[in-house]
Amino acid sequence: MNESALRRALLAIAVLGLAVGAGVWRTGYDSIQAGSIWTAATLPVMVALAISILRDFWIGRFGVDAIALVSMSAALLLDQPLAAVVVAIMYAGGTVLEDFARGRAERNLKALTDRSPRVAHRKSTQGTETISVDQVAVGDELLVRAGELLPVDGILLDALASLDESAVTGEPLTERRRAGDMLRSGTLNAGESFSMRASALAEQSTYAAILRMVAAAQTAKAPFIRMADRFALFLLPATLLVAGTAWYASGDPIRALAVLVVATPCPLILAAPVAFIGGVSRAARAGILMKGSAALEALAQVRTAIFDKTGTLTVGGAELIEIDAAPGGDANTLLQLLASLEQASHHVLADSIIRAARGRNLVLSHPCNVHEYRGAGLKGRVDKVSIAAGSRALVLADKPLPRWTESGEKRYRDEPVLRVFVALDGRLAGIFTFGDALRLDAHDTLRNLRSAGITRMVMLTGDDGVAAKRVSALLALDTIVADAMPAEKVAAVEAEKALAPTMMVGDGINDAPALAAATVGVAMGARGASASSEAADVIVLTDRLQPVADAVRIARRTRMIALQSIIAGLALSAAAMAAAAMGQITPVAGALLQEGIDIAVILNALRALGDGRPERA
Known part of the structure; x- marks a missing residue:
């Protein structure tokens, strides 16, 4: 029998014992018989709990479950079997509720595992x-x-x-x-x-790496959760002190029992793990893989974001930036002719040109009489039009540039771009400008990060200062560091980390050391840079930048929910302890009240599975 089934069996025994004992008591039999039934129903829960406590103690852990064992033992010693069986039901019900909550929180992670090829x-x-x-x-x-x-x-x-x-x-x-x-x-x-x-082999493929990280996410503990475990060490003596004081002041041991019953701190045991697993699961639904709860908590506290340039803030390739068409010319017609010609080329720009044309739903024609001049361009015919495309020297030879090209030449004079000249039937018809274009979602992502609490934005790149400044001018960055070698990137990250918790976002193999050095490394893993993905704590599986902002928002919301649950749960438990110490709550009522607190806290923790945004029609 697995542990989940055992917990359900213990809950069933306790509930059945309560019902049978209540039935015996209601029929007018001796209350001793009812008490014996309640005691018998409590003992299996106590034995299972004692074994669990000893097992945890053997591996160096000491949890707050001991309070539940003390309260059940005290109830039996004080001849309060009804209180004991109610506490047993509340404890066993709490463990079953924990299984349910964890199952809900891990559902998306389990779905990934179940659909493994x-x-x-x-x-x-x-x-x-x-x-x-x-x-x-x-x-x-x-x-x-x-x-x-x-x-694979x-x-x-x-x-x-x-x-x-x-x-x-x-x-x-x-x-x-x-x-x-x-x-x-x-x-x-x-x-x-x-x-x-x-x-790649199956164990080295993308999905296998995802499953390994899912396993880590389900077992690793966040510092926040470990802090809650350490706090539990002080809770048992504090509870015994309050219970003893209540007994001493009133002379009534039942008050001490009531304090013990309402002190079982399930919010501390359950809230943080459920919330953090829920947050990891929510991120997985958005294509964001977090390597455990510790990565999520660290991400929730970052204040500085450092971005690589190429492939992170930009698309990382030669993309079409602008088409300057001659007066009276049409940019789409020019693109259609050039893309048709480029179908016969193996140049690195050919794919980009063809992709741009298809993105505009242009129908390409079959080129003929194509001649490619290595490193310079190509010439051919498309739809009976003679077309030449490539360098200025190939297309224009010694001819001067027309006046309509002056603004473009001036605009891109010092920019790290590639200009492709296109002539139709011997006349210059347009100039195509290619460069490392900014990601479409870069502006929105940085704005969302600011609103999420990131106070400093840095661009860290190995590219030259001119290229870095061109990108920086388009974004609201606080500073740029250019011409940086991998070792210099690590030094820059360390310097920022000394001032505030820092997130490094990158995609290349040369970013791996910097990702590992940051408080949280975030890898743009859609293009398969395995070295950066292995070094990172968070991996974005889609080729967009926006999930970085989503990851920060999910992390902050998850940590806030966990903190809310713990503070609210412990505050309610403390208020109940005070009321019990003053004789306002009986042991049975205290057990029911504590279960209500547990349910409220766990339901709140499960909010981490949601998006946190209002539904849209």
């Missing part, structure tokens, strides 16, 4: 065979059927695939992937069957 379909010369995911080797060609989970990380071999990544990233919409894209285990094939090549 188990089989894969490996292609071979003999056909396709179904194997365990543990048998997949790097380089194996796998078939993923419609509705199946991707068994890999590379898409087919032209297109539709994936539901919500369980991993929290993104509700289906994502489209193209040949050559990286695929992550644990995502769901939401379209037709496709082929992929395994790039």
Whole structure:
């Protein structure tokens, strides 16, 4: 029998004993018989509790459960079997309530574990065979059927695939992937069957890493919870002192018993763990993986946020920033022609140009007579139009720039951007500017972090000062540190951490030391930088910056709820102890009152599972 089933059995025995004893007492039999039944129903709970206390004491822990054991023992010694069995019901009911609360709080984490990939379909010369995911080797060609989970990380071999990544990233919409894209285990094939090549073993894939972190999240204790455990050491002697004083002042031992009954501090035992697990679970739903309650609590206290630039505040690639079209020209037509031509190119910009065109729903044509000039650009024909695209020297040779280009040339003169000149039928038709563009959600994220209590924002980058200043000018940052090597990044993080709890947000392998040095390291893990993810305390699984602000908000709200629950629960228990010491509460009434406090506190702690925002129509 597992512990959860044992707790339910003990609660059933105590409730049955109370009911049978009450029935005997009501029928007019000797009350001694009813008392014997109540005592018999209390003893199993006492024995189980005593074993639990001894087991915890053996491993160096001493909890406040001892107060419940003392109160039941005192009730039996003072010939108050009814009070004893009610306390037994309240204690056993509290443990069952704790199981329920933990189950609710861990439901999202358990859902991740339950949907772990188990089989894969490996292609071979003999056909396709179904194997365990543990048998997949790097380089194996796998078939993923419609509705199946991707068994391991890999590379898409087919032209297109539709994936539901919500369980991993929290993104509700289906994502489209193209040949050559990286695929992550644990995502769901939401379209037709496709082929992929395994790039990692099962235990090294994304989903396995998530499950390892989930296990850590369920076992690690936050400092806040450990503080509550230490506080429990002082609670038992304090309770005995109040009970003894009440007995001495009144001469009535029943008052001391009532004090013991209402002092069982379930708010201290249950509230913090339930709230913190609920917070970790809520974050997992949003595509934010926290490595345990300690990471969540540390994140709740950060005051300084440090951001890497490339891939964190920016998208980390050459993205289309602006199109300067010649007077009378149309930017979309120009983009459609250029993207059509770039379909024949292997240049790093080609994908960015084609992606920009598809983002505007432009229909691409088939290019012909294409000639590529390595490092300079390419020429060809699209829809009977002669087009040349690339460097100024390739497109214009020695011709001067038209006057309409002057403003753009001046604007980007000292900027770290790439300018692509495009000529149609020998005449300059437009200039495309590419650079490391700011993330679309960067402004909103930094504003939300400010409102969440982050007082200082720093950009820490290995890029040159010109590029750093260009990005900083677009954001409300307090300071920038540029041209920083990994060791200098660590030193900068240490300096900020000495002034206030600090969060470092980064995505690259070179960010790993700085992430480890910060109070809380947050890795942008969507692009698979495993070194930074391993070093971080919090991992954002979706390729957006906004979840960083969401993580801080969830952490702060969770810690506030835990603190509320503990303070309110202990304050109510203290008030009940005072009333019991003055003879205002009987032991039985005290047990019922304490259970009411426990239920209220746990329900409050379960609020950490929610979003904390008003529902929208």
